[in-house]
Amino acid sequence: METLWFIVVAVMLTAYVVLDGFDLGAGVIYLFVARNTTERRTVLRAIGPVWDGNEVWLLAAGGTLYFAFPQLYASSFSGFYLPLMMVLWLLMLRAIGIEFRAQVENPVWQGFFDVVFCVASALLAIFFGAALGNVIRGVPLGADGYFFEPLWTNWRVGPHPGILDWYTVMAGVVALVTLTTHGALYIVTKSEGDLNLRARKVAMWLWPVQLLLTLVSLLATYFVKPEVMNNYRQHPIGLLVPMLVAASLFAMIRATSRNQEKAAFLASGLYIASMLVGAAFALYPVVLPASTDPTYSLTIYNSAAGHHGLVVGITWWCLGAVLAVGYFVFVFRMFRGKVRLEGGGY
Numbered sequence: 001m002e003t004l005w006f007i008v009v010a011v012m013l014t015a016y017v018v019l020d021g022f023d024l025g026a027g028v029i030y031l032f033v034a035r036n037t038t039e040r041r042t043v044l045r046a047i048g049p050v051w052d053g054n055e056v057w058l059l060a061a062g063g064t065l066y067f068a069f070p071q072l073y074a075s076s077f078s079g080f081y082l083p084l085m086m087v088l089w090l091l092m093l094r095a096i097g098i099e100f101r102a103q104v105e106n107p108v109w110q111g112f113f114d115v116v117f118c119v120a121s122a123l124l125a126i127f128f129g130a131a132l133g134n135v136i137r138g139v140p141l142g143a144d145g146y147f148f149e150p151l152w153t154n155w156r157v158g159p160h161p162g163i164l165d166w167y168t169v170m171a172g173v174v175a176l177v178t179l180t181t182h183g184a185l186y187i188v189t190k191s192e193g194d195l196n197l198r199a200r201k202v203a204m205w206l207w208p209v210q211l212l213l214t215l216v217s218l219l220a221t222y223f224v225k226p227e228v229m230n231n232y233r234q235h236p237i238g239l240l241v242p243m244l245v246a247a248s249l250f251a252m253i254r255a256t257s258r259n260q261e262k263a264a265f266l267a268s269g270l271y272i273a274s275m276l277v278g279a280a281f282a283l284y285p286v287v288l289p290a291s292t293d294p295t296y297s298l299t300i301y302n303s304a305a306g307h308h309g310l311v312v313g314i315t316w317w318c319l320g321a322v323l324a325v326g327y328f329v330f331v332f333r334m335f336r337g338k339v340r341l342e343g344g345g346y
Contacts, residue, residue, distance in 0.1 A: 001310045002300040005068040006287070008317065010280040012064060016057035017128070017276060018182075018269045019328075023047035023054060025183015027094065027121025028176070031114060033187065033198040040114065042339050044098060046190035049335045051098065053328065055091070060324070067313055071145055071303035072287050079139060079147040080131070083163055087127055094120035122176060129175025133168035136279060137161065137224055138291035145298060147290075157224050159292050167224050174213045178272060181206045185256070185265040190339045200256065203264070207253045214249065214275075218242075225289070228282040238281050244274040 026047050034040040066073045077084060097117030101110050134149075140160045141147045152162035155169075180202070187199040221228055232238045248271035255264035283289065287303060290296035304310065 001307060001314075002304045003285070004314065005064075005304065005310055006280075006284065006300045008314075009061060009064055009068065010276070012057055012061040014273050014276045016054070016061060017179075018272050019057060020051070020054035021125075021179045021272060022182045022186035022265075022269075023051040024121045024125050025179040025181065026187055027117050027183070028125060028180045029184055029187070029199065029202055030121070031118045033184070033195060033202060035194075035198075037110075038341065039191075039195045041341055042191055042195055043187060044101070045339045045341065046187060048098070050331055052095070053331060056324065060320075064317065068305055068310060069287060069298075069300070069303045070305055072298050075141070075145050075147065075298060075303075076288060079149060080134075080163070082151060083127060083131065087124065090120045090124045090127070094124065125176045125179045126172035129172035130164060130168040132175070132276075132279065133171025134163060135288060136171075136221060136228070136283070137165075137167050138289035138297075140292050141288065141290035141296040141298070142292070143296055145296070145303075161291060167220060170213075170217060170220060174217050177206055177210050177213055178275075181210055181252075182265075182268045182272060185252070185261070185268050188256075189261045189265050192338055203256050204253075207249075207256070211249055214245065231282055231284060238278075241274055241278040241281060245271060245278065248274060 026043055030040065030043055034043050062073075093116055097113045097115075097120060101113040101117070104110060104113075137157060139147050139149060149161065149163045152164040153160070155162070155165045157165055157167050184199045184202040184206070188196055188203065191199060248267045251267035252264050252271065255261075255267055285300045286297050287300055288298040290298075305313075
C-alpha cells in the first residue's frame with residue numbers, strides 16, 4: 001500500500017509540473033515574444049482558462065502527502081520553511097500579475113503587472129527545480145527525522161549543505177529552460193502570426209540548450225549521488241525511462257521543425273514526465289534522502305500513515321481523481337484550438 005501511495009503522489013506532482021509548467025513557461029517568455037497589447041492578451045487568454053486549475057494539482061499533492069506520508073510532510077515543510085514561504089509569495093504575485101492587468105487601462109500599471117507576472121513565473125520555475133535538486137541530493141536529516149538548511153553555505157555539496165549550492169542551482173536552471181521550452185510550445189499551439197513564429201523560434205533555440213543541460217544534469221547527479229543507479233542496476237526495465245527521455249527530446253525538435261505543433265507540445269510534456277519518473281524510480285523507496293547518515297533517510301515505510309487509513313483513503317482518492325480528470329478534460333476540450341480575442345476578459 002505504501003508503494004501505491006508513493007506512485008499516487010509522484011503522479012500528482014508530475015501532473016502539476018506538466019500542466020502548470022506550460023503556463024509558467026508562457027510567463028517566462030511573455031515579455032519577449034509578445035510585443036504589443038494584442039499579443040500579450042493572446043498569451044494571457046491562452047493560459048487564462050486553465051492556469052488556476054492547473055495549480056489544483058499542487059494543492060492536492062500537498063494534501064495527499066499530508067495524508068499518506070505525514071512524517072515526510074512535517075519534516076520537509078519545517079526544513080524548507082523559508083523557500084516554501086517564498087514560493088507562496090511568488091504564486092500570489094503571479095496571480096496578481098495575471099488578474100490585475102486585465103482590470104486596469106493605464107499602460108504604466110499594465111507594464112508593471114506584466115513584469116510581475118514574468119519575473120514570478122521565472123523564479124517559480126527555478127525554485128521548483130532547486131527543490132527537486134534538494135530532494136535528489138539529500139538534506140541534513142537528524143535522528144529525529146527533522147532538519148534545518150540555511151539558504152546557502154559554501155555552495156558545495158556535503159553532509160550539511162545549504163538549500164542553494166552548485167547542484168541545486170543547476171537543477172533550477174534545467175527546470176527554467178525545460179519549462180520555458182514547454183511554455184513556448186504551448187503558445188505555438190494557441191497562437192498565429194508573428195507571435196506563433198517568435199514562440200517557435202524560442203523553442204528551437206532552447207532545444208540544444210535543453211539537450212546539453214539534460215546530459216550535464218544526469219552526469220552531475222551520478223557524481224553527487226552515485227547510488228541513484230542502484231535501482232536501475234537491480235531492475236533493468238527502468239532503463240526504458242532514459243530511453244524515453246531521449247526519444248521525447250528528439251521528437252520535440254523533429255515535430256517543431258515540421259510545424260507539427262501539438263506533437264511537439266505533447267513530446268515536451270512526455271520529456272518532463274519521463275524525467276520526473278526517472279528521478280522517482282532512482283530514489284524509491286526513499287522519499288527524502290539524508291546527506292548526514294543514510295540510516296536517517298525517510299522512506300515510504302518509516303514516514304507513511306497507518307495501513308488502515310491508507311486503504312480507506314485510496315477509495316476516496318480515486319473518486320476525487322475521477323472528478324478532477326473529468327474537469328480537466330472538459331476545460332481543455334472547451335478551450336481547444338487557437339485563441340480568439342473577441343469579447344471581454346484578458
